Amino acid sequence: MATYSIDDLSRREILRMSAVLGIASAASNRPAIAQTAGQRTPEQILGPFYPLKPLGQNADLTKVPGRPGRAAGLVLNVVGRVLNLKGEPVRNAKVEIWQANTHGRYTHPGDHNPVPLDSNFEGSALLTTNNDGRYRFKTIKPAAYPAGPNRMRPAHIHFQVSGRQDRLVTQMYFEGDPYLEPDRFFQTALEQKDLLVAKLLQPTSEMEPESKLVEFNIVLNAG
Numbered sequence: 001m002a003t004y005s006i007d008d009l010s011r012r013e014i015l016r017m018s019a020v021l022g023i024a025s026a027a028s029n030r031p032a033i034a035q036t037a038g039q040r041t042p043e044q045i046l047g048p049f050y051p052l053k054p055l056g057q058n059a060d061l062t063k064v065p066g067r068p069g070r071a072a073g074l075v076l077n078v079v080g081r082v083l084n085l086k087g088e089p090v091r092n093a094k095v096e097i098w099q100a101n102t103h104g105r106y107t108h109p110g111d112h113n114p115v116p117l118d119s120n121f122e123g124s125a126l127l128t129t130n131n132d133g134r135y136r137f138k139t140i141k142p143a144a145y146p147a148g149p150n151r152m153r154p155a156h157i158h159f160q161v162s163g164r165q166d167r168l169v170t171q172m173y174f175e176g177d178p179y180l181e182p183d184r185f186f187q188t189a190l191e192q193k194d195l196l197v198a199k200l201l202q203p204t205s206e207m208e209p210e211s212k213l214v215e216f217n218i219v220l221n222a223g
């Protein structure tokens with residue numbers, strides 16, 4: 001099983017962001033990369049399930065404060081950076097996240113999907129980026145859920161990211177999800193769709209062995 005040190009992780013993240021932001025090296029100034037320069041992360045709908053209760057600031061959504069149990073499902077370590085169009089970190093950005101549980105249901109009175117709730121799943125959080133613009137949280141992989149007759153939403157985590165001058169509402173999806181291509185909301189990102197799709201990577205040595213690592217960087221217009 002491949003694992004990565006934090007240094008490797010940072011290096012890979014830098015390489016990925018270089019591609020996203022079109023920071024071509026001196027030796028390689030390919031137009032294909034330059035075309036991606038300065039791309040804000042695409043907007044996605046807020047959806048009907050933004051939490052009604054205040055968001056907690058606990059970055060481990062697999063546990064509910066005061067309860068001994070653990071949320072069901074595949075544990076994900078989600079890491080990423082919030083950057084501006086110049087590739088500079090956005091410090092102290094507010095990162096609000098909310099998502100369905102492993103069965104595909106939100107802890108929200110408006111969600112009538114007849115699959116189980118998980119009383120051990122927190123389901124939402126309010127995080128703050130550090131000086132490098134980094135955020136991270138632990139959660140479980142949400143399931144896809146029905147959004148109307150014969151229509152499924154692909155698995156996703158909702159994000160609302162607020163810098164001082166820009167606020168972005170978006171969703172992170174998962175590579176290989178069969179419901180992605182038919183999803184009309186995902187399709188609104190057009191040629192930028194790939195910016196919203198994350199891979200499930202092997203965990204680093206300090207993460208739970210059975211968990212997965214997910215990287216999702218977010219680009220705002222400005223900090």
Ligand SMILES: [Fe+2]
Pocket residue numbers: 047049100153156158
């Ligand atoms: Fe949703």
